[in-house]
Amino acid sequence: MSTEAIGIDIGGTGIKGALVDVDSGELLSNRIKLPTPKGGRPDDIVQTVQQVISQVPKLGEGTPVGVCFPAVVQHGRTMSAANVSDEWIGLAAEDLFEKGIGRDITFVNDADAAGYAEAQFGAGKDRRGLTIMTTLGTGIGSALIYDGRLIPNAELGHLELDGHPDYERHASYAAMEREDLSWKAWAKRLQKYYAYLEKLFSPDLFIVGGGVSKHYQDFFPLLDLKTEIVPAKFRNNAGILGCASLAAHGAGLRHRVEAEHAVAKTNA
Numbered sequence: 001m002s003t004e005a006i007g008i009d010i011g012g013t014g015i016k017g018a019l020v021d022v023d024s025g026e027l028l029s030n031r032i033k034l035p036t037p038k039g040g041r042p043d044d045i046v047q048t049v050q051q052v053i054s055q056v057p058k059l060g061e062g063t064p065v066g067v068c069f070p071a072v073v074q075h076g077r078t079m080s081a082a083n084v085s086d087e088w089i090g091l092a093a094e095d096l097f098e099k100g101i102g103r104d105i106t107f108v109n110d111a112d113a114a115g116y117a118e119a120q121f122g123a124g125k126d127r128r129g130l131t132i133m134t135t136l137g138t139g140i141g142s143a144l145i146y147d148g149r150l151i152p153n154a155e156l157g158h159l160e161l162d163g164h165p166d167y168e169r170h171a172s173y174a175a176m177e178r179e180d181l182s183w184k185a186w187a188k189r190l191q192k193y194y195a196y197l198e199k200l201f202s203p204d205l206f207i208v209g210g211g212v213s214k215h216y217q218d219f220f221p222l223l224d225l226k227t228e229i230v231p232a233k234f235r236n237n238a239g240i241l242g243c244a245s246l247a248a249h250g251a252g253l254r255h256r257v258e259a260e261h262a263v264a265k266t267n268a
Contacts, residue, residue: 003021003022003023003248004019004020004021004022004028004058004063004248005019005020005022005063005064005065005066005244005245005247005248006018006019006020006053006056006059006063006064006065006066006244006247007020007066007068007113007239007240007241007242007243007244007245007247008049008052008053008065008066008067008068008240008243009068009110009113009239009240009243010036010045010049010067010068010069010070010084010110011036011070011083011110011239012036012040012070012082012083012084012138013035013036013083014033014034014035014036015033015034015035015036015045015048015049015052016031016032016033016034016052016236016240017031017032017033017049017052017053017056017240018030018031018032018056018237018240018244019056019057019058019059019063019244020240020241020244020245022244022245022248022249024121025117025120025121025122025241025245027237027240027241028058029056029057029058031236031237031240032052032055032056033052034048034051034052035048036048036084039085040081040083040084040085040088041084041085041087042085042087042088042091042093042096045084046096046097046100046101047100049067049097049100049101050100050101053065053101064106064244064247064248064250065101065103065104065105065106065247066105066106066107066108066113066242066243066244066245066246066247066248066250067097067105067106067107067108067243068107068108068109068110068112068113068114068239068242068243069088069093069107069108069109069110070082070083070084070109070110071084071088071089071093071109072109072153072155073093073094073107073108073109073112073152073153074153076092076093076094076095076107077090077091077092077093077094078090078091078093080155082138082139083138093107094107105247106243106246106247106250108152108242108243108246109143109152109153110141110239111133111135111141111142111143111154112143112150112152112153112154112242113238113239113240113241113242113243113246114133114135114141114143114209114232114234114238114239114242115131115133115142115143115144115145115150115207115242116143116145116150116242116243116245116246117234117237117238117239117240117241117242117245118131118133118145118207118209118232118233118234118238118242119131119133119145119148119150120148120241120242120245121233121234121241121245122207122232122233122234122238123205123207123230123231123232123233124145124205124207127204127205128147128204129146129147129203129204129205130144130145130146130201130202130203130204130205131144131145131146131203131204131205131206131207132144132145132154132156132197132201132203132205132206132207133145133206133207133208133209133232134156134157134206134207134208134209134210135208135209135210135232136172136173136208136209136210136212136213137172137173137174137210137211137212138172138173138174139157139168139169139172139174140156140157140167140168140171140172140193141157141209141210142154142155142156142157144201150246156197157172159193159196161192161193161196162192167193170189171186171189171190171192171193173210173211173212175189176212183218183219183222184222186219187219187222187223188222190219190223191222191223191224191225194206194223194225194227194229195225198225198226198227203227204227204228205227205228205229205230206225206227206228206229206230207229207230207231207232208220208229208230208231208232209231209232209234209235209238210232210235211235213231213232213235214231214235216231
C-alpha cells in the first residue's frame with residue numbers, strides 16, 4: 001500500500017486538498033484551498049479540482065487520489081447534492097472526475113471520509129464496536145464505523161423525529177444560529193437526536209465533528225446519554241485525511257489484484 005496519497009475535500013464554499021502520509025495521518029504539504037465555483041456545477045468543480053491537484057507538490061504518476069463530495073455516492077454516482085448544483089443528482093461523477101483529472105480516483109461521501117479519518121487517526125482510533133460520527137454544521141452529516149470498517153452512505157441527519165420530517169433542519173448548528181438558540185435550548189434538540197440514535201443502533205461511541213465541536217464543553221455536559229460522546233480530533237482536515245487514506249488502501253487492493261491476475265496468466 002502506498003504511504004502517500006492526495007486528499008481532495010469538496011464543499012459548498014471551498015475545495016481543499018493536500019498530500020497526506022496515510023501511516024501517520026499528517027499533512028505532507030500545505031493545504032491548498034480554492035473557492036467552490038458559484039452554482040457548484042459539475043464541469044466547473046472538476047476544473048477547480050484540477051487546479052487544486054496541480055498545486056499539490058510531489059505529485060507522482062502513481063500517487064493515489066481520493067475525492068470526497070457532499071452527496072450520497074453509490075457505485076460512482078452522486079445520488080444527492082448538498083450545497084451544489086442539482087445537476088450532480090444521478091451523475092456518473094467518479095467517471096467525470098477521472099476523465100477531467102486524467103487518473104483513477106477513490107470517490108466517497110464527505111462525512112464518510114471524515115468518519116474514516118477519525119477511526120484511523122483520531123478520536124475513534126483502536127476503538128472496537130460501532131462508532132457513529134456526526135458532523136454538526138449546515139446539516140448533520142454522519143458516518144458509521146464498525147471495528148474500523150466504514151459502512152458508507154449513512155444519512156442519519158435526515159431521520160424523521162419529533163414531528164420533523166428532516167431532523168437536521170431542526171437540530172443542526174445552522175438551526176441554532178438561525179434561531180439564535182442558547183446552548184441549553186439547542187442541547188435539548190440534540191438530546192432527542194442522539195437518544196434516538198442510541199435506540200436505533202446501540203453504539204459504543206459518538207464522535208462529534210464540525211466547527212462547533214471546539215465548543216463541546218458548552219453542550220456535552222447538557223446531554224444525558226448512555227453512550228460515550230467525544231469531540232472529533234480533526235475538523236477542517238478530516239475529509240482530506242479520510243479520502244486520502246481510503247485511496248491509498250484502494251490502490252493497494254488494486255495492485256494486489258493486478259499482481260494475482262498476472263501470476264494467474266503466467267501459470268496458465
